[in-house]
Structures are given as C-alpha cells and as structure tokens.
Amino acid sequence: MNRKLAVGSLVTALFCLVPAWAWAGGGAATELVVVADTRSLGGLNFYLATLYNQNMWLFATWAVVITSVLGVSLGLLMDLIMSHVGLDLGKSAGHVEH
Numbered sequence: 001m002n003r004k005l006a007v008g009s010l011v012t013a014l015f016c017l018v019p020a021w022a023w024a025g026g027g028a029a030t031e032l033v034v035v036a037d038t039r040s041l042g043g044l045n046f047y048l049a050t051l052y053n054q055n056m057w058l059f060a061t062w063a064v065v066i067t068s069v070l071g072v073s074l075g076l077l078m079d080l081i082m083s084h085v086g087l088d089l090g091k092s093a094g095h096v097e098h
Contacts, residue, residue, distance in 0.1 A: 035053050036052045
C-alpha cells in the first residue's frame with residue numbers, strides 16, 4: 001500500500017510541474033516597464049495616472065490618504081444611518097461581555 005502511495009505522490013508531483021516546465025521555455029524578461037495609459041483619461045483620473053507614472057511614492061501616499069478618508073466617511077455615514085434607523089451601536093449601549 002505504501003508503494004502505491006509513493007508512486008501516486010511522485011506522479012502527482014511530476015504532473016504539477018508540467019506547467020512550470022512549459023512556462024520556463026521562454027527567455028527572461030529583463031526590461032519591463034509598467035505604466036498607466038493616460039490617453040483617454042481626464043480630470044482626477046488623469047492626475048492619478050500621471051502621478052503613478054512619474055512619482056510612485058506620492059501616488060502611494062495619496063492612495064493611503066484617500067483610502068483612509070473614504071473609510072472614515074463611510075463609517076460616519078453608516079453610523080448616521082444606523083442611528084436614524086434606531087440602532088445605536090455606540091458606547092452608550094450597555095454591552096455585557098462574557
């Protein structure tokens with residue numbers, strides 16, 4: 001039984017390596033450049049795409065700031081909606097933790 005398991009494991013491992021061998025057939029890409037296409041963009045999208053192409057650090061900073069602002073505003077909006085519906089999830093609720 002152990003011999004069948006070992007042979008089956010070996011066949012499975014070799015079968016899993018077939019795609020890796022097929023992909024390894026090409027040459028290595030040495031000079032890849034990733035840029036955003038700005039030809040059909042305008043306004044804020046054009047600014048952010050140009051920023052991505054020219055200054056990755058500033059783009060990353062803007063991405064963090066925008067994500068944080070959107071997260072806080074969505075949280076405040078949902079808190080407002082929940083309070084109007086009648087669900088208060090704030091600290092004033094007497095939660096009992098066990």
